[in-house]
Amino acid sequence: QKEVEQDPGPLSVPEGAIVSLNCTYSNSAFQYFMWYRQYSRKGPELLMYTYSSGNKEDGRFTAQVDKSSKYISLFIRDSQPSDSATYLCAMSYNNAGNMLTFGGGTRLMVKP
Amino acid sequence: DGGITQSPKYLFRKEGQNVTLSCEQNLNHDAMYWYRQDPGQGLRLIYYSQIVNDFQKGDIAEGYSVSREKKESFPLTVTSAQKNPTAFYLCASIREAGRQDTQYFGPGTRLTVL
Numbered sequence: 001q002k003e004v005e006q007d008p009g010p011l012s013v014p015e016g017a018i019v020s021l022n023c024t025y026s027n028s029a030f031q032y033f034m035w036y037r038q039y040s041r042k043g044p045e046l047l048m049y050t051y052s053s054g055n056k057e058d059g060r061f062t063a064q065v066d067k068s069s070k071y072i073s074l075f076i077r078d079s080q081p082s083d084s085a086t087y088l089c090a091m092s093y094n095n096a097g098n099m100l101t102f103g104g105g106t107r108l109m110v111k112p
Numbered sequence: 113d114g115g116i117t118q119s120p121k122y123l124f125r126k127e128g129q130n131v132t133l134s135c136e137q138n139l140n141h142d143a144m145y146w147y148r149q150d151p152g153q154g155l156r157l158i159y160y161s162q163i164v165n166d167f168q169k170g171d172i173a174e175g176y177s178v179s180r181e182k183k184e185s186f187p188l189t190v191t192s193a194q195k196n197p198t199a200f201y202l203c204a205s206i207r208e209a210g211r212q213d214t215q216y217f218g219p220g221t222r223l224t225v226l
Binding site: 004008041103 | 116118152153154155156157200202204214215216217218219220222
């Protein structure tokens with residue numbers, strides 16, 4: 001069993017929809033949680049970074065962490081075709097930088 | 113502009129050859145990382161370096177080697193001992209290992225073995 005599980009998709013939604021992307025993990029020691037967006041043939045770019053449980057909002061993006069359920073989510077409101085990409089969750093134990101453990105990524109397609 | 117550059121963007125290798133992938137950063141970051149990404153899989157850590165002249169193996173170091181002679185450079189050599197080297201290779205860096213910061217990635221190098 002992988003430490004971090006993520007549905008690979010693809011997830012196809014119409015423009016304007018609310019998108020929910022999720023990861024589950026098995027190790028309760030994870031404290032820092034990140035979401036990266038990766039366009040095809042490009043390097044990942046950091047979208048959201050949260051510590052411990054709770055919500056964090058940035059524009060159309062909301063990251064949610066539920067440590068009791070070992071479950072994290074990324075919500076995208078008013079999705080746009082430019083949001084079409086692969087979304088990777090990542091997490092680490094004692095700080096946000098070292099030794100990240102990644103999910104396999106979910107491919108999202110937003111159709112005009 | 114500050115950032116991480118990787119070269120080449122595409123690389124082709126014959127079986128039995130060693131190849132070296134370049135990673136350079138002008139962000140003055142202390143720590144640098146190499147990952148491998150295969151289709152449908154997450155990033156897997158190959159090697160990392162927290163300071164100059166020091167580096168550590170990651171989860172899948174076999175068949176790879178690195179050096180860190182300068183702060184801004186962290187080249188990765190894929191040796192002939194790596195049995196399945198075709199993949200997308202990503203370099204990342206962080207300002208200071210151990211602090212509450214996160215990793216920033218380069219654009220990647222796609223390596224194909226012919």
